[in-house]
Amino acid sequence: MKPALIAGAFLASLFALSLLVGVSPLSAVDVLTFRADSNAVLVLVESRLPRTLALILAGVGLAVAGLIMQILVRNRFVEPSTAGTVESASLGMLVMALFAPAAPVFAKTAASTLFALAGTALFLRLLSMAPLRSPLTPPLIGLTLGGVIGSATTFLAYRFDLLQSLSAWTTGDFSVVLRGRYELLWLALALAVAGYAIADRLTVAGLGDDVATSLGLKHAHVMAGGLAIVAMITAATVSTIGSIPFLGLIVPNVVSLAMGDNLRRTLPFVAAFGAVFTLACDVAGRLANFPFEIPIGVVAGALGSGLFLVLLLRRRARNA
Numbered sequence: 001m002k003p004a005l006i007a008g009a010f011l012a013s014l015f016a017l018s019l020l021v022g023v024s025p026l027s028a029v030d031v032l033t034f035r036a037d038s039n040a041v042l043v044l045v046e047s048r049l050p051r052t053l054a055l056i057l058a059g060v061g062l063a064v065a066g067l068i069m070q071i072l073v074r075n076r077f078v079e080p081s082t083a084g085t086v087e088s089a090s091l092g093m094l095v096m097a098l099f100a101p102a103a104p105v106f107a108k109t110a111a112s113t114l115f116a117l118a119g120t121a122l123f124l125r126l127l128s129m130a131p132l133r134s135p136l137t138p139p140l141i142g143l144t145l146g147g148v149i150g151s152a153t154t155f156l157a158y159r160f161d162l163l164q165s166l167s168a169w170t171t172g173d174f175s176v177v178l179r180g181r182y183e184l185l186w187l188a189l190a191l192a193v194a195g196y197a198i199a200d201r202l203t204v205a206g207l208g209d210d211v212a213t214s215l216g217l218k219h220a221h222v223m224a225g226g227l228a229i230v231a232m233i234t235a236a237t238v239s240t241i242g243s244i245p246f247l248g249l250i251v252p253n254v255v256s257l258a259m260g261d262n263l264r265r266t267l268p269f270v271a272a273f274g275a276v277f278t279l280a281c282d283v284a285g286r287l288a289n290f291p292f293e294i295p296i297g298v299v300a301g302a303l304g305s306g307l308f309l310v311l312l313l314r315r316r317a318r319n320a
Contacts, residue, residue, distance in 0.1 A: 007272040011056075014279035018052040019044065021283055023291045046179050054174055054182035055282050055296075056275040058241060061188025061233040063274025064195050064267060066248020069120075071206040071263060072226050073127070075138045076256070076311075079248030080116075080234045083142035086245075087149040088119025089231070089238040090169045094153055097162055105184060105239065112235035113228075119149060120227050136312075172244040172297030174282055184240050188233045192271055195229050199264040202226050244278065244297055246304025251277055253311055 024043045066079035073083075080086050092115030096108040126141050150170075157166040195202070204212050205222040212219040237244070251274045252266075259266050278296065281303060285294035 004269075007269060007276065010276045011272055011279070014276060014283060015052060015056070017283055018055065018279050019048045021286050022048065047177075050179045050182050051174050051177045051282075052279070054177045054185050054241060055278045057182075057185035057189050058172075058237050058244065059247065059274035059276070059278030060192050060271040061185065061274075062237055062244055062247045063251040063270045063277070064192040065230045065233040067252040067263070067267060067270045068195050068202060068226050069230050069248065070252055071202050072223055073124070073138060074206055074208075075135055076253055077135060077139040077249065077308075078142060079246070079252075080230060081243060081245045081247075082139040082146070082249060083123045084119045084145035084149055085116050085123070085230065085234050086170075086238060086243045087146040087153065089113070089116040089235045090166065090243070091115050091119075091149055091153045091156075092235065093169050093239055094157055094162060094166060097165055098156070098160055109184060109235050109239045112239055113232050116231035116234050117227065119145070120231060124227075168242055169238050170243050170297075171295050172242040172300065173295040174241055175293055175295070177241065182240055184236050187236045191229045191233050191236075192267075195226070196264070196267050198222070198225065199267055203263045242295075242297055244281075245301045246308055247274060247277055247300055250304050250307045250311075254307075 022043070024040070062080070069078050069080065069083065069085075070076055080089075089112045092112035093108060095115070096103055096111045100107065123142055123145055126145065127138055130137060130141060153166065154163070157163045201217060201222045204215055204217050205219055205226065209219045212222070252270050255266050255270045255273055259269060277300070281299040282296045285296055285299040288294055288299075
């Protein structure tokens with residue numbers, strides 16, 4: 001009960017802070033007492049509230065996607081941004097921008113999902129071919145694959161003058177979120193709930209093909225379902241606000257250190273602390289150089305890389 005209260009308190013505090021922080025002044029007292037003027041109400045309804053909801057939905061989705069990928073791959077250092085999934089989703093968005101620029105957002109997200117699935121499948125194929133003598137091998141393979149796909153995507157974007165669009169997909173930024181431009185992220189929440197519904201099956205699938213089959217589980221079907229959830233969450237996030245690096249790696253690991261590896265028990269806390277992480281990074285980016293703003297992708301990348309190094313050194317010290 002105590003971890004739930006802590007997560008709820010952090011989430012509620014950051015939710016309120018995210019609504020109030022910004023260039024346009026907004027008083028909590030005026031909002032709560034319904035004395036805010038029409039401009040303040042417009043800012044709250046059209047910008048601050050959609051932005052805060054988008055932060056929560058993206059944080060929940062990416063944290064759960066990272067946890068599912070770690071369970072299925074059986075490696076704590078794997079998540080969409082270290083497995084080539086994000087880069088593949090960005091390539092899908094670029095292909096749609098080249099060949100179907102007038103397509104609706106849903107169609108672009110669907111194409112991005114297919115590319116993300118293909119990139120993740122290629123990552124798993126490379127893993128099956130490589131000798132896994134170290135827990136660092138999977139993320140190194142994923143980062144290399146992501147680098148190759150990212151380089152090809154950048155070349156195509158440069159060739160067809162779409163570098164600015166590519167930058168929007170590869171750097172998470174919530175400053176452009178308004179009402180009507182974030183609703184696709186509700187899909188990430190629905191997919192996170194779906195992941196919770198099949199949490200036990202994902203856990204068994206993560207034990208390996210032989211164990212899962214001996215327990216009567218169709219391993220390939222569960223793997224495909226779990227990776228489809230990861231790909232769709234990644235595509236929905238990339239197509240709406242861009243990439244938030246290391247979120248799906250850091251949050252599940254921190255929760256696992258505190259609460260263990262029971263997926264059904266920890267998944268709600270991973271979702272909650274994913275939302276806390278995105279809210280905290282976004283608020284920090286807005287306050288660090290106020291009234292200017294640092295994109296959340298930059299803040300999360302700097303903080304996440306530092307925490308990633310801590311996790312690596314901690315594992316090394318424990319295995320020494």
